[in-house]
Amino acid sequence: MHSRLHLKTYILIAIMVVAGPVGNLLVAKGMRQAGEVKLWPPSELLAVFVRVFGSLTIWMGIAFLIMFIVAYMLALSMADYSYVQPAAALGYGVVALLGYFVLHESISPLRWVGIAVICGGVAFIRNTHPRTTENPN
Amino acid sequence: MLELVLFVLIIVVGTWGELCLGRAMKETGELKRFRPGAAASLIWRALRVKWIWIGVAMMALAFFSLLFLLSFEDVSFVVPVTALSYLVGALGGIFFLGERVDPQRWIGIGLVCVGVVLVLAGK
Numbered sequence A: 001m002h003s004r005l006h007l008k009t010y011i012l013i014a015i016m017v018v019a020g021p022v023g024n025l026l027v028a029k030g031m032r033q034a035g036e037v038k039l040w041p042p043s044e045l046l047a048v049f050v051r052v053f054g055s056l057t058i059w060m061g062i063a064f065l066i067m068f069i070v071a072y073m074l075a076l077s078m079a080d081y082s083y084v085q086p087a088a089a090l091g092y093g094v095v096a097l098l099g100y101f102v103l104h105e106s107i108s109p110l111r112w113v114g115i116a117v118i119c120g121g122v123a124f125i126r127n128t129h130p131r132t133t134e135n136p137n
Numbered sequence B: 001m002l003e004l005v006l007f008v009l010i011i012v013v014g015t016w017g018e019l020c021l022g023r024a025m026k027e028t029g030e031l032k033r034f035r036p037g038a039a040a041s042l043i044w045r046a047l048r049v050k051w052i053w054i055g056v057a058m059m060a061l062a063f064f065s066l067l068f069l070l071s072f073e074d075v076s077f078v079v080p081v082t083a084l085s086y087l088v089g090a091l092g093g094i095f096f097l098g099e100r101v102d103p104q105r106w107i108g109i110g111l112v113c114v115g116v117v118l119v120l121a122g123k
Helices: A002-034 A042-053 A056-078 A081-088 A090-101 A109-125 B002-028 B036-046 B050-070 B075-095 B103-121
Strands: none
Touching: A002 A042, A002 A056, A002 A081, A002 A090, A002 B050, A002 B075, A042 A056, A056 A081, A056 B002, A056 B036, A090 A109, A090 B075, A109 B075, A109 B103, B002 B036, B002 B050, B002 B075, B050 B075, B075 B103
């Protein structure tokens, strides 16, 4: 029973690790294309809103992020929040790689080290049991 | 200052929104059969739990803040810093969802926090 719980959770986490970073990347790309964001005056905010939500890249990003959220919700229905969230954090490493290779962001050595430490923390968390509370049903 | 406000909205408000989703899903019940139909019906039932709407509103606010921040900051900087939500998430898991966080998980969360500090220092 526990191994099945682990397997289902792992499949959902795999979907999250891919869909989350790709969504973030597309959204970042879309925001860069949309130009400078001004919150004031309201007419300027409206113009930004139209530019941002008229962008296909943004909507593709949102589609991936929705895929991420759905996988996340399903994972949360069977495992603890504090288990699912850190495990899904592998995506943080993926997002840095995508930022570097696709958006050509300059990443300082210290930033790489920090991201690696984050992934190390994630790997450390991975093997704890996914659920500590009783299911109400 | 603007960046700080946006990071707080993304990390604190976004994480609390996710915790609300977690609560809603726990009230809805577990995904028993791993099929699209069963998953859709589970999410449909979850939509009737009030926590889901509170969660969605908070996550929407966090998402708009993320969009704003990404318009002028690197995605490889913004996204790793939002990893601070692990700390907020673990605390919320304990106090809001009644979960236990074992020592190994705390060490992992501690490492994640050290990593975030390095990312901030590497800017």
